[in-house]
Amino acid sequence: MIKKMTITSIKKTKGVRPLVMITAYDALFARLVEPSSDMILVGDSLNMTFAGKDDTLSSTIEQMIYHTNAVCMGAKNSFVICDMPFGTYINKNTALLNAIKVFQETPADCIKIEGGEDKAEIIKHLCDNGIAVCGHIGLLPQAVRSEGGYKVKGKTDEEQLQLIKDAKAVENAGAFCMVIEGVKAEIAAEITKCVDIPVIGIGAGADVDGQVLVFSDMLGFYEEFTPKFVKKYLDGATLVKDAVKNYADEVSTKTFPKKEHTY
Ligand code: KIV
DSSP states (O other), rough: OOOOOHHHHHTTTTTSSEEEEOOOOOOOHHHGGGGHEEEEEEEEHHHTTTTSSSSSSSOOOHHHHHHHHHHHOOOTTSSEEOOOOOSSSHHHHHHHHEEEHHHHSSOOOOEEEBBBBHHHHHHHHHHHTTTTTTEEESSSSSGHHHHTTTOOOOOOOHHHHHHHHHHHHHHHHHHHHHEESSOOOHHHHHHHOOSSSSEEEOOOOOOOSEEOOOHHHTTOOOSOOOOOOOSSSSOOOHHHHHHHHHHHHHHTTTOOOOGOOOO
């Protein structure tokens, strides 16, 4: 049986081995990714990949709870992270009430919130009240509308200094690990060195404490756009389309079902 990671064992991997994180949104895929991952992230990216929206901003706490429960059912031995959607952690009290709702209505092991220094007080309040928190700094998908697009961070001295402040603030507030997204590799490496908790990169180069990818990107199911940082480990879209075409052809020509598929 797979040994489930804990906050303690996750922290202990720092400097020892890289962590593997992948997103999943349903029980079926969670079961498939469980054997090879340390942590499963139920990302609010599900609003794009699952619900077909243009960004993550309209996902709701109810959706996150529904999908987190599905993932936990499929991957009972996985450390599961529930992403807090846009608008659900605008202040300490709102954040705590919503995080408690997640903890009471799902078996999620922790929640993830986007933001650095500006969210430190909220992270501390959550941690002080028994909620384990994974931070998320750098490119923040929930800021896509306010920033007018997805912007790689760490290109200027000012941004680099802010990223370091963000990472330290997230750590000092009590987060046990953090995601760093869309950041120049050199600065992500520097940040990884200046905090004692694991830093999991996505589009942040190799010199971090682990990697996270969205499953539909890495398995090639999302055809519309492939970000530079994504490696496709499978051509899922082609495989699915070919298989469905095959099925359709066989239905049309009445070569399916055969005797062995018939009662
Ligand atoms: O929502 C998500 O899938 C994420 C990853 C991009 C880290 O936050």
